[in-house]
Amino acid sequence: xxxxxxxxxxxxxxxxxxxxFIVLTGAMSAFAPGGVCAQELTPExxxxxxxxxxLSEAELRQRYAQQGGxxxxxxxxxxxxxxxxxxxxxxxxxxxxxxxxxxxLPMDPAQDDSTGLDDxxxxxxxxxxxxxxxxxxxxxxxxxxxxFGPVPGDYRLGVGDEIIINVWGGVDLQLxxxxxxxxxxxxPQVGKIVCVGRTLAEVDDxxxxxxxxxxxxxxxxxxxxxxxxxxxxEVTLGHLRGIRVFVVGEAMRPGSYELSSVSTVLxxxxxxxxxxxxxxxxxxxxxRGNEVxxxxxxxxxxxxxxxxxxARLREGDTVFINNRGPAVHISGGVRRPMxxxxxxxxxxxxxxxxxxxxxxxxxxxxIHVNRILPVGARQSGQPDHILLDVPFDPSTGLxxxxxxxxxxxxxxxxxxxxxxRLEGWVEIVGSVKRPGRxxxxxxxxxxxxxxxxxxxxxxxxxxxxxxxxTSPDGAYSSLSVPLADTEAGVPLQSQDVLEVFSRWxxxxxxxxxxxxxVFTGMTLDxxxxxxxxxxVLKAGGLxxxxxxxxxxxxxxxxxxxxxxxxxxxPTQTVEIIAVPLGDDFLTRDESLLLAxxxxxxxxxxPWWEMQHTITxxxxVFxxxxxxxxxxDETLSSLVRRxxxxxPDAYPIGARVIRTQDNVGNIxxxxxxxxxxxxxxxxxxxxxxxxxxxxxxxxxxKVVGEVGFPTSLVWxxxxxxxxxxxxxxxxxxxSDKGKSRVVYPNGMSLPNKGGSKVVAGSTIIVPIEPPPxxxxxxxxxxxxxxxxxxxxxVWLVIDTAAR
Numbered sequence: 191x192x193x194x195x196x197x198x199x200x201x202x203x204x205x206x207x208x209x210x211f212i213v214l215t216g217a218m219s220a221f222a223p224g225g226v227c228a229q230e231l232t233p234e235x236x237x238x239x240x241x242x243x244x245l246s247e248a249e250l251r252q253r254y255a256q257q258g259g260x261x262x263x264x265x266x267x268x269x270x271x272x273x274x275x276x277x278x279x280x281x282x283x284x285x286x287x288x289x290x291x292x293x294x295l296p297m298d299p300a301q302d303d304s305t306g307l308d309d310x311x312x313x314x315x316x317x318x319x320x321x322x323x324x325x326x327x328x329x330x331x332x333x334x335x336x337x338f339g340p341v342p343g344d345y346r347l348g349v350g351d352e353i354i355i356n357v358w359g360g361v362d363l364q365l366x367x368x369x370x371x372x373x374x375x376x377x378p379q380v381g382k383i384v385c386v387g388r389t390l391a392e393v394d395d396x397x398x399x400x401x402x403x404x405x406x407x408x409x410x411x412x413x414x415x416x417x418x419x420x421x422x423x424e425v426t427l428g429h430l431r432g433i434r435v436f437v438v439g440e441a442m443r444p445g446s447y448e449l450s451s452v453s454t455v456l457x458x459x460x461x462x463x464x465x466x467x468x469x470x471x472x473x474x475x476x477x478r479g480n481e482v483x484x485x486x487x488x489x490x491x492x493x494x495x496x497x498x499x500x501a502r503l504r505e506g507d508t509v510f511i512n513n514r515g516p517a518v519h520i521s522g523g524v525r526r527p528m529x530x531x532x533x534x535x536x537x538x539x540x541x542x543x544x545x546x547x548x549x550x551x552x553x554x555x556x557i558h559v560n561r562i563l564p565v566g567a568r569q570s571g572q573p574d575h576i577l578l579d580v581p582f583d584p585s586t587g588l589x590x591x592x593x594x595x596x597x598x599x600x601x602x603x604x605x606x607x608x609x610x611r612l613e614g615w616v617e618i619v620g621s622v623k624r625p626g627r628x629x630x631x632x633x634x635x636x637x638x639x640x641x642x643x644x645x646x647x648x649x650x651x652x653x654x655x656x657x658x659x660t661s662p663d664g665a666y667s668s669l670s671v672p673l674a675d676t677e678a679g680v681p682l683q684s685q686d687v688l689e690v691f692s693r694w695x696x697x698x699x700x701x702x703x704x705x706x707x708v709f710t711g712m713t714l715d716x717x718x719x720x721x722x723x724x725x726v727l728k729a730g731g732l733x734x735x736x737x738x739x740x741x742x743x744x745x746x747x748x749x750x751x752x753x754x755x756x757x758x759x760p761t762q763t764v765e766i767i768a769v770p771l772g773d774d775f776l777t778r779d780e781s782l783l784l785a786x787x788x789x790x791x792x793x794x795x796p797w798w799e800m801q802h803t804i805t806x807x808x809x810v811f812x813x814x815x816x817x818x819x820x821x822d823e824t825l826s827s828l829v830r831r832x833x834x835x836x837p838d839a840y841p842i843g844a845r846v847i848r849t850q851d852n853v854g855n856i857x858x859x860x861x862x863x864x865x866x867x868x869x870x871x872x873x874x875x876x877x878x879x880x881x882x883x884x885x886x887x888x889x890x891k892v893v894g895e896v897g898f899p900t901s902l903v904w905x906x907x908x909x910x911x912x913x914x915x916x917x918x919x920x921x922x923x924s925d926k927g928k929s930r931v932v933y934p935n936g937m938s939l940p941n942k943g944g945s946k947v948v949a950g951s952t953i954i955v956p957i958e959p960p961p962x963x964x965x966x967x968x969x970x971x972x973x974x975x976x977x978x979x980x981x982x983v984w985l986v987i988d989t990a991a992r
Contacts, residue, residue: 320517320529321544322471322488326442326464341427341452347385347393348451348505349373350431355397359421360407366428379404394425435503437462439511440469454500455486458509469511472531476501477508489531493544516599520545523552523605538580538595539587541603553606554584557595560602616682618643620690621650630684636671637679639688646673651691658687700786704729707736707792716788721781722769725790735798738775743767746787804875806832808883809839822874825860826867828881835864835883843884843934843950850876857937887934887950892917894955895924904949910941913953925958 347353349369355377357363367375373386380400385393402408407421431451435458438444442463449457455476465471476484476499486499503509514531518541521527525546532541538557548554559578568574581590589595597603616639617627623644636657640646652674659667661683671680673690682688700716702725709730722741726732745767750760769782784790801817811833819827825846829835844860860883862871875881889901890913897918910931920926929941934950947953964972 320471320514320531321526322492322531323464325488325492326460328460341390341430342502343391344389345452345502346387346389347427348431348433349386351385351451352428352430353385353393354426354428356424356426357401357408357421361405361421368429369431377401390425390427394423397425398423433503433505433507435506436508437511438508440466440513441511442466442469449503451503453503454497455484455503455509456491456497456500458503459488459511462509465511465514468514470514470531472515472533473512474499475510475512476503477510478504478506487533489544516597518597518599518601518603520603520605522603523549523554523607525549532597532599536597537587538582538597538603541597542584542587548584548605549607551607553608554582556580556606557582558604558606560604561598562600564598614684616684617687618690619687620655621647621692621695622690623647630682630686634682635679636673636682636688639682640673640679640690646690647692649692649694651693651696655691656689657682658689659683660685702784702786702788702790704790704792706790707733707794709733716784716786720784722784722790723775723781725784726775726792732771732775732792735794736771737793737795738771738773740793741769741771742791742793743769743782743784744789744791745785748786802877804828804877804879804881806881806883808844808881809836809885810834810883811836818875818877824867824872824874825858825863825881826872828875829860829864838885840884840886840934840950842948843887845882845935846873846875847880847882848876849878849880855936857933857935859935884934884950890947890949891952892955893952894929895921895957896955897921904947904951908947910945910947910953913947914955920955923958925956929953929955 347369349371351369353367353369353375355363355365355367357365365377367377369375369385372382374382374384376382377397377400380403383393383396383400385396388396398408401423405421407419408423432448433451433453434446434448435453436446437458441459442465444462447458447461449461455474459465459474465474471488474486474488475482476486484499484501490496490498491500516532516534517529518532519529520541524542525548527545530541530544542548542554557580559580561576561578563574563576580595582588582595583590586592587594614630615627616630616634618639619625622640623646625643628639628642636655646652650673653672655671655673657669657671657680659669661667669680671688701713702716702720703711703713704725705711708726712729714725714728722743732738743766745765747760747763747765750763753760767782772778802821803815803817805815806828807813810829813832816828816831835841841860841864844858846856846858848854848856856873858873859871862869863873866872888904890904891901892913893899896914900917902913902916910929914920914929920929926941930938930953931941931945931947932938932952932954933948939945
C-alpha cells in the first residue's frame, strides 16, 4: 500500500478517510454504557474533523450522535413561501459532500494511542514543500462565497435563484420568489416572468413593466415617469442557487461539489484541497462543454494578485488539474527558499520573483546550479549531474552577457550569502556609561572612545586600561594604556576593544562576620563607620539565649600580617576584644566601631537550654509526651510519671527507639529496670527517645527456609527446633546452624542448645550460602591432571634410562 496516497493531504476522498475510523468508533460505542460512544466531543476535535471532511460542526455532532444511538437526525424543513420550489432544500453555502458517509471524529490526544496518520502528517510537514501548498491548507470554508447578497453586474439568473421584489410608496408590497424549473417566477395578477438567462437589471425592468400594467402608480423608469407615479419597485437577489461542478485530475480530493452560483475556479480548488503532490499550480483548466474556456495560474494570484483565469463557474463545469510541470528548488539568500513549478520559457529572473526576491545578505553575482543532464546529453561512464556557476546581474535579471538564464526540470539553485565579518568598528567595555561598539574613524584615540561612551563611572580604574587588538591578518596583541593625566590618548585601530576596569573588580572588599546567638549569622561587606550594634541589627538581633555580659571580637592586626620582615615572625596576628553588651545595648549612644575583617561572636548563656522531651506509647496509664526533669532521668522514673504499667502490659516486648545519631532500636529489659531502679538495666533517656510498651502477645512467628512459614501459638517450654518442626521442619537448603530467635524487644539469640523462646518472638531460618572455593568434582579433576602429568614424566625418564 502506498502510504502517501492514504494521507489526508495527498489526494484521498473524504469517504476513504472517514471509513478508516469506523471500526474504532464502533469499538468505543460497544464499550460505552448503554451503547453510547464514551468519547467526549471537544472543539478541537470538531474543528479537525470539519477540515478533514468538509462537514459543518453541527452536522458532525448530529452524525456522531447517530452512530452512538443518542440522537436522531434533524429533518430539513421545507420552505413554505409561495412559489418556492424543491430547490429550497439546497444549502449552497457549503460544498457538496457524500451524505451517506459515517463520521469518525479524531481521537482525543489523551485517548489516541495510534500515531500512523499523525506521523505521516509530521513527516510531510517536515519536508520543504512546493510554493502554493500552504495556501490550500487553510479551512476551505474561509473562502466559500456567500449564498446571498450582491452579485456582479453580469450575473445571469438561473433555476433556483431567489429574487425579492420590494414595492413601496402608493402600494407597499414585498414578494419573495424562487426561479422554478421553467426558468420563471409567478407573480399575483401578473403571471409568469422569465428570469433564466437574464441579468438582474433585465429582470428588474421586466418585473417593473409587468407590475405597471396592473398598478398605474408605478413608473416604468426614471427617464419616462408616468404622471402621478408615486410607487417604486426594486428587485434584489436573496438566496443564490446551487450549482454542481466537478474537480478532477491531480486534486487532493477529486469529486463532485455543490457550490454557490457565484463560485469561481479558486472556490472549487479550495473545496477539493488544492492540487495534490503531483498536481500543477500553474495549469488548471476550466472545461465547459468539452472546451477549455479558462486556464488559472495560481502563482500569478499568489505573487501579483492577478485572478486572470479565475472564471465564474456554471452548472456542470469541470475543473481539471494537470500534472505538475518542471520543478526547481532554490535556497540560500532568497526570501522564500522552496520548490517551484516553472512554465516553459520562464527564467531565473522569474524564479527569483516567485521566491520573493533576494535577501539583503544575498550575494547573487554568481549563482550555483546543480543540474541533472537531459537524457540526450548523458554519456556512459560520466556523472549525470553537473555544477554550473552562472554570473548573474540582479539589476537586469540576465546573465552578465545579457542572456536570460534558462532553467531545466530538477535544477537545484543556491544563492550564496555574504560573509558576517564586520569592519570599521571599535568597542569599549567595562566601567563606562554606555559600553558597546562604535564607528572607527581615522585618528581616533582611546580618549575619543571614552568620550563617545559617555565617560567613566566614578569607580573606574584610571591608572590602567587594556586594549585587545586584532590585526588585519587575525593576530592577537594586547596594549596597556593609562586613562588618567592624558590629554591626547592612545591611537586606536579598527576592531580594538578597550576594557575599562572597576576598582572593585581587581581588589576584594573587606568583610566582617558575626556568628553565635543571633538570628541570622552572616558575612557582610565592611562599611566605614559600621558599629557592633549595626552588625547585630543586620543579623536580626540577639536571641534570648545570648549572654549580654560577653561578646567577643577577633580583630586582625594589619601591622603584623602585612609585615615584610622575614626574619622575625609576628608574635600576635589577632587581637581578642571582650565587649559586655548590657541590657541597654540598643539604647545607649555609643557602640564599638568595627574594623575591616572583624569577626564577632555572641556567646550563649552557660546553662541555657530548652526542655528535652521523650514520648511513651502503649500500655501505660498516661501515654504521651513528657519533658525530662533532669539530664539523667531513667526508664523507671518515666514509667512512674506515666502512672505505671497497665495490667495487660508486656514488659518483655518493651523497647526504646532513639533518633539521636541514628541509633535506632534499643533492646531493654523493662521488668528488671522497674525492679532495680538505678541499675544498669535502668537506661538513661535522651531527648527525642520513644518508649514503646506493647500489649500481651500470644504467638511466635517462623520465617525463612522452613516447610511452611507461619505464626504459631506460644507454649511455655518449647525451644526453637520445636517451633521449626511445627512449621514443617528445616528445608534441604536451610542453614540450621545460623537459625536464630528475635525477641519482641529486638534482642536476637542464636540457636545454640535450644534458646528460650518468648511470646512475640520471630524465629528466622536463613538459606545456606553457596559453597566457597572448589567443589569436590573440581578437586578430583585437578588431582587427576597432576597424576597424569607425573605418569608422563616417569614414562619419559624410564624410556631414556633404557
